[in-house]
Amino acid sequence: MSTVTTTYREAIREAIREALRRDPRVFLMGEDVGAYGGCFAVSKGLLDEFGPERIRDTPLSESAFVGAGIGAALGGMRPIVEIMTVNFSLLALDQILNNAATLLHMSGGQFNVPLVIRMTTGGGRQLAAQHSHSLEGWYAHIPGLRVLAPATLEDARGMLWSALEDPDPVLIFEHALLYNQAGTLPADAGAVDIRRARVRRPGRDVSLITYGGSLPKTLEAAGRLAAEGIDAEVIDLRSLRPLDDATILASVAATRRAVIVDEGWRSGSLAAEISARIMENAFYELDAPVARVCSAEVPMPYARHLEQAALPQADTVIRVARGLVRGDG
């Protein structure tokens, strides 16, 4: 099988390109997606290839262009709306929650919203407290939405088409630190399942449950734990809503220990939700309390050493996992 060398960024671009070619109803809309080439250069070159009708630069009006995406979806299109960062998406929260997530149920099943919203999330780039947060857990709280977090090249390439085929609104969170991730993909890589979590590394001693930008750190932690004789399993959630309970619970039932690595703040977080589900469904399988590694509960600071201290790190994951397995963290 032939493969291509690519990056996370290029894989997403290729996914957008494929969608635009396959379905005339698809168009991309957002701030600086056209002439600028995308704030993170994801859509670079697409304006030339597909023209301004389908690669639409919008004014800085998140609520209007996200709402327009919803309206266009109601009108028979398959919009891909890009929001620069999750922090900016708060300006469109009204549209996402009160309309996109709500219309189908509120209308008694009459108006579904086949919309895809992509946005970057996460810290680690010294962008401080208004560009660096991981708020995907908030969106995962909302019934009516599907929330995805591609963490691999394969998912960056394959989740978009599956999302576009979904009849309901799908949010895709791209961790900004992943864009430069390089690797190979099969030349014919395409749509992937968006319902199941994946075991990225099998192991027997502890389940490290994570997603998105924390996956590389968690895999690194698992590798280093292996050197100490601790065999960690790494679960990549992939879908943050709905959560794939079956995969999580099967892993925890086998390892009997779980650490959730989530770049969101700990209080009321996705990590809290997963922890609760493990308690509810696998309590008697547990051989240690469920543990969480989350971001410090502070607005993300600018200074590098402070930012790194605020974010989950492989060292922390290792210390916590060791504590659960050997009791000496």
Next chain:
Amino acid sequence: MPSLGSDMEAGTLLEWRIAPGDAVSRGDVVAVVDTFKGAIDVEIFETGVVEEILVPVGEKVPVGTPLARLRVEGEPAAAPVAAAPAAPVPAAAAVAPPAAVPAPGGRLRASPAARQRAAAAGIDLATLRGSGPQGALTLADVERAIAVRPAARAMAPAERLAGMRQAIAAAMLRSKREIPHYYLGTTLDMARALAWLEEENARRPVTGRLLAGVLLLKAVALALRQAPELNGHWLDGGFRPGSGIHVGTAIALRGGGLVAPALHAADAATPDQLMAELRQLVQRARAGSLRSSELADATITVTSLGEQGVDTVYGIIHPPQVALVGFGRIAERPWVVDGRVVARPLLQATLSADHRASDGHRGARFLALVESLLQEPETL
């Protein structure tokens, strides 16, 4: 010498696990004593320092005899404190093991998985040392304990049998002397329960199959939730409700005699869990390795003699319990359903109950409840 049941009068000290000067904590196993039911670990219910051993290994002493002298925490000087609790032994000896960090409130810190495994294997968690987070007991700790568990020490069979006969005689005599029994009986239609069982078992591997007796135990346990006056002990002239529903199951021993160890919290266990626990219990009862809590905790007894071909059981209550449920055999018999005589699998259930603790009206309601529960076997 602790009393591990109303039918125990004496025990032989087999082994000391402590020596003068040792610090002990509530829940530690300090000694092993042999009884007619097998070797049993003796837990201590105080925290302090051992001052003196009073009974040497090999000596048989009556229940209530001080075995050792303990200086309790905070006590300035020697004081006579015996490691001899009064019967019955409290439900669970829930304290931290020696080197483990005690949890707030003095509860045993053990993982859910460790607890479950220990319960199934008959391991007393209080005797183990924790290696998990904050000194908690983990599954691995329990597995290690199972692997190194010593074979049960035993008296000579004949000696044990004679002792057991004596004990049964004493207990039954006391029961008939003290307890004003009343007896109720009813016929249960087991058709639904058996049909459900057949369907369930068809789906299971041979080793995972359920027996009808497990459904009966579960039905009794659930019915007891609504009949608390049948579940507990008559002590010191009054009724004390059981701290949980711990169903003593009469198990006949090879070579004669019987014991009735408890299935703890049987009302909360699934039929599968009960089945597994029952298998374990029978195995261990016959191997003579029951735990003290299993012998002392039962809050009611169930006797099933159907396998022996008996139709009806008129049981004698095991003091200080206040009730005993008897089940005969399940046999096809004529039964009237919707005005027509049909063949149905029927079972005689009886209740022997202590009239001091309950009245016939309540007893009748309890039996009716057992019957209705068995008509919905899928909910058991």
Next chain:
Amino acid sequence: MNDVAHDEHRRQLLREMLRIRRFEEKSAELYTQEKIRGFMHLYVGEEAVAVGTLQALDADDAVVSTYREHGHALVRGIPARAVMAEMYGRQEGCSRGRGGSMHIFDAATRFCGGNAIVGGGLPLAVGLALADKLQGRARVSACLFGDGAVAEGEFHESLNLAALWKLPVLFLCENNFYAMGTALARAQSQPDLHLKAASYALGAEVVDGMDVLAVEAATRRAAQAVRGGGGPYFLELRTYRFSAHSMFDAQLYRDKAEVEDWRRRDPIVLFERQLRAAGVLDDATLARMEAEIAAEIAAAVAFAEAGSWEPVEDLTRFVYSEGPAP
């Protein structure tokens, strides 16, 4: 339109306004009897706006509305019984009883909802229009909203985007001079709302919203311009609600005299007088009209009364679609 057809059309306009008025009066009564619950906002006084504007739309145009939308829904052609059943919470209601008074939806007439977030509907109309433009369809997306929405960011973002992209949106601002209890002059630096809208470089005018013919004429012109590809259009329709903001409103914020002044301009009374003067309406016709409307509303109430509750097991239906995307 010949004279006969014109006369009939004018009687039809009156009939539709009366139909809304009577429906709202009945709704208020049913609310006090606890048949209808939740928030309910009546349209009494504003009938000429719904009736006049919606004449200008084609069947496949889209309507995005507000939480004061009973009148819009009725004129758009959603059966009165489906609206009434919705307010009763019955599954026979147009939104299966999930929306209630504030959330009337009907896919068949492209009635994209009563939207209860002030300003929240404007971006949707922009998007519906974008879809039409991208798909080469000459349809209009009409968006009704109140003067309160003009203070929201979504109003400005939406007008800008629609004008920037020359999208076929018809912005219909029902200016009843109060955002709940806040008078327009207390909320807007520029109370002439069409002037505000005009700054986005789109067609914008002010219309007497108590004059159904003026509303109709202005809307037809505007809709034609929009449909012809001229980009969005904005109409400020000045009207007044005679009833309170919602059912539980003591109206501390306005004078009774002000209400009485506006009542003298009741769009139904004025139009009825006008038709009588023109010899187009007589007592018998009016009585027949009222009788037909009363019968329709009685049937709607009976339908709602006889309706059923959606089974609780269906509670989580339609959180997500049940089939693949069309």
